Amino acid sequence: MSDRILMQGNDAIARGLVEAGCAVAASYPGTPASEILSSIDRWRKKCGATMHVEWAVNEKVALEIAYTAAISGLRAAVIMKQVGLNVASDPLLSAAYLGVTAGFLVVSADDPGPHSSQTEQDSRLLAMMAKVPVLDPASPAQAMALAATGIGLSEAFGVPVMLRPTTRVCHASQDVDAAPFRPPAREARFVKDPARWAATPVFRRKLHDRLAEKVVAIAAWPATAPIRVNPEVSPAKAVVASGVAFAHARELFGELGISDRIALYQVIQPYPLHTDFIGHLLETYTEILVLEESSPVIEMQIADRRRVRGRMTGAVPGTGELLPEIIERLLSRFAGLPVPVEVLAVQGGGRRPTLCPGCAHRSSFYAIRKAAPAGIYPSDIGCYTLGINLGAVDTVLCMGAAVSQAAGFDYAHRLSGKQVDIIATIGDSTFYHAGIPPLIDAVVQGARFVLVILDNGTTAMTGNQPTPGTGIGAGGEVTTAVDMEGLVRACGVRFCRVANPDRLPEFVALLKEALAYARESGVAVVIARQPCAMVTLAAGGKEPGAIVITGECNGCRHCVDRFECPALIFDEASNRVRIEEMICTGCGVCVYVCPAGAIRQELAGEKRS
Amino acid sequence: MSVDPGKSLLMRRQVVLSGLGGQGVLFLSRLLAEAAIAGGFPVLTSETHGMAQRGGVVVSHLKVGGFDSPLVRPGRADILLALKEENVPLHREFLADGAALIVNAPAPIDAGPRVWVYTVDADALALSAGTPHAVNLILLGFALARIGGGNAGGFFCTAGEIREALSRRQGAAGGRLAASLSALDLGIAHGT
Numbered sequence: 001m002s003d004r005i006l007m008q009g010n011d012a013i014a015r016g017l018v019e020a021g022c023a024v025a026a027s028y029p030g031t032p033a034s035e036i037l038s039s040i041d042r043w044r045k046k047c048g049a050t051m052h053v054e055w056a057v058n059e060k061v062a063l064e065i066a067y068t069a070a071i072s073g074l075r076a077a078v079i080m081k082q083v084g085l086n087v088a089s090d091p092l093l094s095a096a097y098l099g100v101t102a103g104f105l106v107v108s109a110d111d112p113g114p115h116s117s118q119t120e121q122d123s124r125l126l127a128m129m130a131k132v133p134v135l136d137p138a139s140p141a142q143a144m145a146l147a148a149t150g151i152g153l154s155e156a157f158g159v160p161v162m163l164r165p166t167t168r169v170c171h172a173s174q175d176v177d178a179a180p181f182r183p184p185a186r187e188a189r190f191v192k193d194p195a196r197w198a199a200t201p202v203f204r205r206k207l208h209d210r211l212a213e214k215v216v217a218i219a220a221w222p223a224t225a226p227i228r229v230n231p232e233v234s235p236a237k238a239v240v241a242s243g244v245a246f247a248h249a250r251e252l253f254g255e256l257g258i259s260d261r262i263a264l265y266q267v268i269q270p271y272p273l274h275t276d277f278i279g280h281l282l283e284t285y286t287e288i289l290v291l292e293e294s295s296p297v298i299e300m301q302i303a304d305r306r307r308v309r310g311r312m313t314g315a316v317p318g319t320g321e322l323l324p325e326i327i328e329r330l331l332s333r334f335a336g337l338p339v340p341v342e343v344l345a346v347q348g349g350g351r352r353p354t355l356c357p358g359c360a361h362r363s364s365f366y367a368i369r370k371a372a373p374a375g376i377y378p379s380d381i382g383c384y385t386l387g388i389n390l391g392a393v394d395t396v397l398c399m400g401a402a403v404s405q406a407a408g409f410d411y412a413h414r415l416s417g418k419q420v421d422i423i424a425t426i427g428d429s430t431f432y433h434a435g436i437p438p439l440i441d442a443v444v445q446g447a448r449f450v451l452v453i454l455d456n457g458t459t460a461m462t463g464n465q466p467t468p469g470t471g472i473g474a475g476g477e478v479t480t481a482v483d484m485e486g487l488v489r490a491c492g493v494r495f496c497r498v499a500n501p502d503r504l505p506e507f508v509a510l511l512k513e514a515l516a517y518a519r520e521s522g523v524a525v526v527i528a529r530q531p532c533a534m535v536t537l538a539a540g541g542k543e544p545g546a547i548v549i550t551g552e553c554n555g556c557r558h559c560v561d562r563f564e565c566p567a568l569i570f571d572e573a574s575n576r577v578r579i580e581e582m583i584c585t586g587c588g589v590c591v592y593v594c595p596a597g598a599i600r601q602e603l604a605g606e607k608r609s
Numbered sequence: 610m611s612v613d614p615g616k617s618l619l620m621r622r623q624v625v626l627s628g629l630g631g632q633g634v635l636f637l638s639r640l641l642a643e644a645a646i647a648g649g650f651p652v653l654t655s656e657t658h659g660m661a662q663r664g665g666v667v668v669s670h671l672k673v674g675g676f677d678s679p680l681v682r683p684g685r686a687d688i689l690l691a692l693k694e695e696n697v698p699l700h701r702e703f704l705a706d707g708a709a710l711i712v713n714a715p716a717p718i719d720a721g722p723r724v725w726v727y728t729v730d731a732d733a734l735a736l737s738a739g740t741p742h743a744v745n746l747i748l749l750g751f752a753l754a755r756i757g758g759g760n761a762g763g764f765f766c767t768a769g770e771i772r773e774a775l776s777r778r779q780g781a782a783g784g785r786l787a788a789s790l791s792a793l794d795l796g797i798a799h800g801t
Contacts, residue, residue: 004646005646006639006642006643006646006652115657138677139653139677139679168655168679168680171655171656171657172653172654172655172656172679173639173642173652173653173654173655173656174651174652174653174654174679175642175645175646175651175652244678244679247677247678247679248677248678248680250677250678251676251677251678252678323680323682324678324680324682325682325683328682343683343684343702350665350666350695350696350699351629351664351665351666351695352665353630353663353664353665354663354664354665355663355664356630356631356663356664357664383663386663461663566664581736581741582732582735582736582741582744583631
């Protein structure tokens with residue numbers, strides 16, 4: 001008895017993994033992959049499977065934990081986004097050589113567009129570099145099926161396998177056939193083999209040879225061979241597509257009525273591309289159009305520049321998401337049909353993303369600019385990247401770089417005989433993920449800056465996953481909480497203070513004190529601690545008093561431009577600010593911000609603590 | 610519930626839902642998707658997550674009937690539900706000729722030729738009902754009443770089927786279901 005239920009792609013991948021008997025799953029949250037691990041935990045509870053499921057401190061640690069299960073005889077998966085795979089690339093490339101004894105799936109979700117990422121890099125290229133096979137689903141239903149296929153492929157060849165969904169698979173939802181769970185039971189048993197698991201370079205050379213042999217064999221594995229959609233016709237042209245580009249193409253083949261004129265293939269395994277398939281394409285077709293996101297991984301393996309068109313030849317746009325309207329024009333041109341006029345997206349307009357109403361990060365950023373108006377503000381990856389709107393974020397490189405860049409700015413300016421005020425910001429989750437080693441380095445090198453750890457007790461941007469400071473596990477269970485202050489002090493930091501940024505005047509004074517310390521003595525850390533407004537509101541929140549704008553408002557726009565709370569609206573007609581009651585949380589921080597004293601909080605009952 | 614291929618051929622609808630972070634666009638599209646599945650139709654949706662959700666523009670695509678691609682192309686949508694008036698210029702291009710634009714706005718708006726525009730001040734209704742977070746359901750109720758469900762040009766489901774989908778989602782959540790249903794009814798009352 002099965003049931004069709006609505007599943008998000010991430011939900012479907014999770015289900016596929018649990019159904020395949022995955023016993024260990026580890027992840028660090030990142031859009032668009034964030035929902036997979038929590039969904040694994042939900043399916044695990046539903047089917048009563050015994051599993052270890054965890055939000056790891058970062059992707060490298062997550063991969064090492066899951067990989068170790070897979071060399072102990074248990075099926076395992078590690079889940080991350082593409083930039084997270086960069087962090088985990090070190091163990092991945094080694095794990096490819098050493099291989100696995102049970103199925104091991106590396107899920108790396110890409111973000112062509114990019115919708116919520118620093119890059120639109122293609123994880124399939126890293127699979128190619130690591131020489132591990134990669135599967136590229138076109139829909140949530142196929143992602144679920146390929147999760148199981150990937151585990152099977154991994155086990156058949158003893159090699160890690162990558163599943164590479166993209167945003168339009170992860171965050172698409174579909175009616176999926178949910179069969180009853182039958183997770184296979186296994187026992188952990190690590191068989192010692194130091195020549196393999198602790199291989200020295202001499203053995204690694206042999207392991208590399210063996211991996212290369214596996215890749216050749218995988219390029220002939222029937223279960224992941226390309227699929228021909230319209231085998232009944234024998235045209236001269238072919239379209240080869242993978243991922244969601246295939247889904248767009250398939251729908252357009254029907255709408256444009258070109259299924260009898262052009263062959264359509266879906267590549268499920270872009271690397272290694274099936275050897276017979278490459279031969280077949282080049283023998284059969286005079287023109288081949290390759291549609292894939294984001295890099296020309298398939299295209300570069302069909303090495304015939306005269307007949308193959310794609311991102312490398314410039315026939316397909318070299319960057320960006322392959323939207324269906326783009327593919328419609330490409331297919332029309334390829335089929336010799338009239339090419340539809342390009343509909344240009346509306347430029348400008350729309351609200352830019354901003355920190356939520358009631359977000360304490362806004363207070364921190366406002367205070368930072370007050371305390372060090374001429375400072376340099378390195379920052380990091382998370383909701384607080386949006387501090388750029390408030391003029392309090394100058395750099396965003398990658399996870400943890402706020403701390404190393406703060407040190408780098410100090411060293412660079414010191415060489416020119418200058419001292420600048422540097423206030424870096426980093427979220428609590430990001431600090432645990434990649435902020436600790438650079439903090440140790442900065443202390444040892446005598447760098448002079450203030451680090452503000454924006455501690456809202458959650459990984460907010462990706463959907464409020466727990467951090468090591470919360471003492472809560474992936475399934476809501478109680479674990480051990482890490483003491484952030486103790487950790488900071490143990491890194492050698494002598495100035496470490498905790499404060500609530502919503503108490504603006506006191507917080508600005510504390511930052512000034514920290515700056516004075518940093519100028520003389522080295523790294524100062526201020527932990528800005530206030531729970532995420534989304535978590536507080538979801539939990540019922542406080543009963544705040546209403547915020548009102550009094551007649552004193554002179555339309556100076558200071559609160560709108562410098563504080564940028566979405567609930568403060570500038571009304572051009574009256575040249576005054578008004579409060580949008582629909583979204584105001586009543587946090588009351590704007591009361592401190594208005595230079596004219598025109599914002600007041602009508603206290604309902606108890607005064608805000 | 611299994612898919613009925615005959616029924617799928619008759620019903621193909623593409624809907625775009627547009628709003629700002631926190632307005633419940635994703636909830637609305639999942640509710641509609643679940644109603645579609647309960648009605649026996651295959652469904653595909655696509656959403657934006659992450660940074661865009663922080664107060665920025667959130668858009669969701671919903672395709673009911675046998676589709677492969679999760680995205681709606683410009684000029685193809687049958688219905689655009691705009692939870693925020695300021696989003697209309699951004700997503701107007703999705704609408705097909707003769708399609709329906711349902712918008713939360715205090716006064717009638719001009720959305721150009723060849724679309725049917727239906728306006729309701731869902732913000733004011735939500736505030737007066739004391740449910741500021743139910744703008745999404747008020748707008749949906751209004752839309753279902755105005756353009757109908759299960760008929761040509763309308764939705765793929767009826768208001769009754771939305772009520773059932775809401776009950777399945779929120780039935781165990783105590784007072785939440787009652788509040789949601791009354792928001793839906795408020796919208797229906799203003800669209801009838």
